[in-house]
Amino acid sequence: MINMRNDFYPEGTVRALLNTGLITPATHDVLTGRLANQEVLTPIFFSKENFVTLTTVCKRLIPQLSAGRQVDLPGIMDRQLASGTGNGWRYASMPADGQAMLKGLYGIDETATIMFGKAYRFLDSELQDEVLHAIQSGVVLGVTWQSLPARLFFEELLAILAELYYSHPLAKEEIGEVSMADAKGWSKIGLNELEDHEPRSIKT
Amino acid sequence: MQQFLNDELVDAVVIGTGAGGAPLLSRLAKAGLKVVALEAGAHWDAAKDFATDEVSQQKLFWTDERLSAGRDPLAFGNNNSGIGVGGSTLHYTAYTPRPQPDDFKIFDEFGVGVNWPIDYRDIEYYFDELEQFLGISGPANYPWGGPRRSSYPMPPLPLNGPAQLMKRGCDSLGIKTSPAANAALSGPYYQEGIGWRAACTNRGFCQAGCTTGAKASMDVTYIPFAIKYGAEIRAESFVTHFDRNKDGLISSVVYIDAGLEKRQKCRYVFLCAGAIETPRLLLYNGLANSSGEVGKNFMSHTGLQLWGQFDDDIRPYKGIPGALISEDMHRPKSADFAGGYLLQSIGVMPVTYASQLARGRGLWGEKLLQCMRGYNHTAGINILGECLPYANNYLELSQEKDGRGLPKPLIHFSMQENEKRLTAHGKKNMQEIWRSAGGRDIWTFNRTAHIIGTCRMGTDPDKAVVNREGQCFDIPNLYIADNSIFPSSLSVNPALTIMALSLYIADNFLLNKK
Numbered sequence: 001m002i003n004m005r006n007d008f009y010p011e012g013t014v015r016a017l018l019n020t021g022l023i024t025p026a027t028h029d030v031l032t033g034r035l036a037n038q039e040v041l042t043p044i045f046f047s048k049e050n051f052v053t054l055t056t057v058c059k060r061l062i063p064q065l066s067a068g069r070q071v072d073l074p075g076i077m078d079r080q081l082a083s084g085t086g087n088g089w090r091y092a093s094m095p096a097d098g099q100a101m102l103k104g105l106y107g108i109d110e111t112a113t114i115m116f117g118k119a120y121r122f123l124d125s126e127l128q129d130e131v132l133h134a135i136q137s138g139v140v141l142g143v144t145w146q147s148l149p150a151r152l153f154f155e156e157l158l159a160i161l162a163e164l165y166y167s168h169p170l171a172k173e174e175i176g177e178v179s180m181a182d183a184k185g186w187s188k189i190g191l192n193e194l195e196d197h198e199p200r201s202i203k204t
Numbered sequence: 205m206q207q208f209l210n211d212e213l214v215d216a217v218v219i220g221t222g223a224g225g226a227p228l229l230s231r232l233a234k235a236g237l238k239v240v241a242l243e244a245g246a247h248w249d250a251a252k253d254f255a256t257d258e259v260s261q262q263k264l265f266w267t268d269e270r271l272s273a274g275r276d277p278l279a280f281g282n283n284n285s286g287i288g289v290g291g292s293t294l295h296y297t298a299y300t301p302r303p304q305p306d307d308f309k310i311f312d313e314f315g316v317g318v319n320w321p322i323d324y325r326d327i328e329y330y331f332d333e334l335e336q337f338l339g340i341s342g343p344a345n346y347p348w349g350g351p352r353r354s355s356y357p358m359p360p361l362p363l364n365g366p367a368q369l370m371k372r373g374c375d376s377l378g379i380k381t382s383p384a385a386n387a388a389l390s391g392p393y394y395q396e397g398i399g400w401r402a403a404c405t406n407r408g409f410c411q412a413g414c415t416t417g418a419k420a421s422m423d424v425t426y427i428p429f430a431i432k433y434g435a436e437i438r439a440e441s442f443v444t445h446f447d448r449n450k451d452g453l454i455s456s457v458v459y460i461d462a463g464l465e466k467r468q469k470c471r472y473v474f475l476c477a478g479a480i481e482t483p484r485l486l487l488y489n490g491l492a493n494s495s496g497e498v499g500k501n502f503m504s505h506t507g508l509q510l511w512g513q514f515d516d517d518i519r520p521y522k523g524i525p526g527a528l529i530s531e532d533m534h535r536p537k538s539a540d541f542a543g544g545y546l547l548q549s550i551g552v553m554p555v556t557y558a559s560q561l562a563r564g565r566g567l568w569g570e571k572l573l574q575c576m577r578g579y580n581h582t583a584g585i586n587i588l589g590e591c592l593p594y595a596n597n598y599l600e601l602s603q604e605k606d607g608r609g610l611p612k613p614l615i616h617f618s619m620q621e622n623e624k625r626l627t628a629h630g631k632k633n634m635q636e637i638w639r640s641a642g643g644r645d646i647w648t649f650n651r652t653a654h655i656i657g658t659c660r661m662g663t664d665p666d667k668a669v670v671n672r673e674g675q676c677f678d679i680p681n682l683y684i685a686d687n688s689i690f691p692s693s694l695s696v697n698p699a700l701t702i703m704a705l706s707l708y709i710a711d712n713f714l715l716n717k718k
Binding site: 003004005006007008009023024026027029030031060061062063085086087088089090091092093129132136155158159161162163164165166167171172174175176177179180182184185186187188189190191192193194198201 | 252253254255256257258259260262265266267268269270271272273277278279280281282285362363364365368369405406407408409415416513516517518519521522523553554555558559561562563566568569570571572573574575576577578579580581602614644645
């Protein structure tokens with residue numbers, strides 16, 4: 001990890017491209033739809049209790065710094081699970097997708113209570129992370145995990161959130177990624193060759 | 205488009221319109237046969253319907269749920285299974301290397317796996333034909349696999365960042381590389397029966413669907429060709445079972461169209477639904493399985509990916525993802541395993557990469573965000589190698605029913621010693637290449653690619669489902685033409701070979717029918 005780059009990119013790059021003709025109408029519709037998503041206040045799929053736990057977990061797994069412009073990960077996930085659309089497979093050792101999420105979120109609170117005597121949302125962030133690390137490792141206390149493989153549940157939850165987050169224009173701005181601006185194709189594709197509309201990283 | 209009535213006795217029904225179904229469909233139509241293709245998914249208009257967006261393009265993936273078991277459970281969906289007119293070619297990367305002659309004789313060479321009942325020479329003609337018909341871009345002189353009768357019709361696609369880095373690393377280590385063969389056009393291309401297709405614009409989103417028609421997916425090549433010659437395509441038609449006559453032959457194919465059950469009368473059936481749906485359909489109908497081999501010998505290529513960050517600016521969403529290849533490891537001298545692998549440079553789409561960091565590396569919190577902020581400086585290479593057939597890698601029907609009321613398939617898959625050794629060999633090589641190229645923060649994502657096997661082709665009716673011409677031993681008017689009939693995996697990506705087999709099966713069928 002010490003070896004990892006630490007780039008930063010300016011805000012607003014993807015939104016600035018939306019109406020430039022560099023984005024096809026089909027792509028434009030998808031991205032503007034995502035930007036217009038209203039924050040979900042009342043969950044359909046999750047119980048209120050589950051939803052609060054999920055919201056708290058999301059903040060640890062995908063911390064979003066700018067408070068005013070957050071991607072509503074728990075809300076999108078709630079609506080997706082309510083719609084029942086799957087991704088084509090699941091581990092045979094896991095329950096159906098929705099059941100696994102409900103059960104796993106309950107398990108997070110159960111483990112938090114066993115480890116630190118409080119429901120997950122009432123813990124300090126450091127202790128919240130300890131709970132998540134325990135679940136990710138698969139070596140974890142709680143009756144829930146006897147019938148739900150903790151490691152796989154964590155992997156599923158994390159993958160779903162990562163996919164939802166990085167499909168959002170705001171997350172794309174954060175990583176300086178403008179793959180969607182391809183209506184005219186790409187001619188500068190070799191190493192260190194950038195089109196004018198590809199964001200440059202901010203030196204820190 | 206030609207339209208046939210359900211009660212009209214057509215010559216053939218083709219189930220599935222991917223790399224297995226589409227070439228064969230066009231061949232039969234061109235020969236003047238009355239043919240109907242039934243496709244479970246939609247018939248898209250790519251320019252209008254496809255967005256440059258991984259999530260919304262999940263509509264190209266087969267998302268009826270499959271259950272994955274074993275020590276290395278397979279991720280289905282986006283990795284390997286398509287739906288829609290064009291099948292998985294809608295989301296393949298267009299990587300189309302030929303298998304080498306020795307791939308077909310793996311048992312003779314190593315004493316493991318099985319030989320194919322046909323050899324390279326039996327289908328070599330079709331590789332030549334396909335490369336010309338699809339307008340495959342590649343080097344004038346391909347360095348591996350022996351002499352060829354024809355060159356690729358189009359020059360190679362330009363090298364993107366990952367390809368330049370792989371070349372840099374391989375050059376310094378003395379590993380030979382070449383621009384890869386890709387079924388995407390490096391310039392405009394005209395085909396009789398199809399018209400002009402435009403050149404690739406270097407969108408690196410092949411796996412999310414091509415919006416320009418430059419990629420030779422079936423929907424822009426064999427499907428329009430087949431329609432021109434009188435084939436009918438019925439999209440959103442999901443096949444559930446078959447009627448059979450007193451001799452046990454199939455007399456009609458039963459399918460669901462907008463909630464209604466319909467039956468198409470036919471003389472012959474070509475089942476081209478891929479290595480999961482083909483055996484699933486046969487198993488829940490109790491068909492063509494006197495050998496007990498339906499669902500057996502499931503294979504998936506070893507496909508370890510290795511990623512690293514570089515000081516260079518890469519933007520891995522640009523250019524054909526697999527622009528560079530090396531087949532120096534096809535039969536490596538230092539191998540402690542059977543078979544071999546190819547090496548491929550890879551670009552990657554952002555959501556796919558984020559998902560891999562989550563699943564494969566378990567990164568979350570600030571580490572995940574930091575790693576993703578390095579996405580523009582990320583490039584990868586992967587192996588694509590042999591996977592041997594094993595008795596304990598197989599498909600069966602689970603007890604669970606899906607939304608259509610049909611049993612979900614349950615697939616057992618575990619890598620065995622040979623796959624592990626091959627993967628370790630590839631990993632070591634790729635680490636050296638990426639270090640030599642200047643890579644850092646290098647990590648590997650262990651995965652397998654493609655679905656292969658489950659309805660083996662062979663000469664012995666007790667050990668195989670279809671004969672060397674794709675015809676079922678049990679039901680003479682049922683043929684299978686897709687990746688399920690591969691007896692061994694071959695150490696290359698399967699699309700080109702599936703298409704070649706499809707044409708080979710069609711031509712033999714037409715010859716025998718005369």
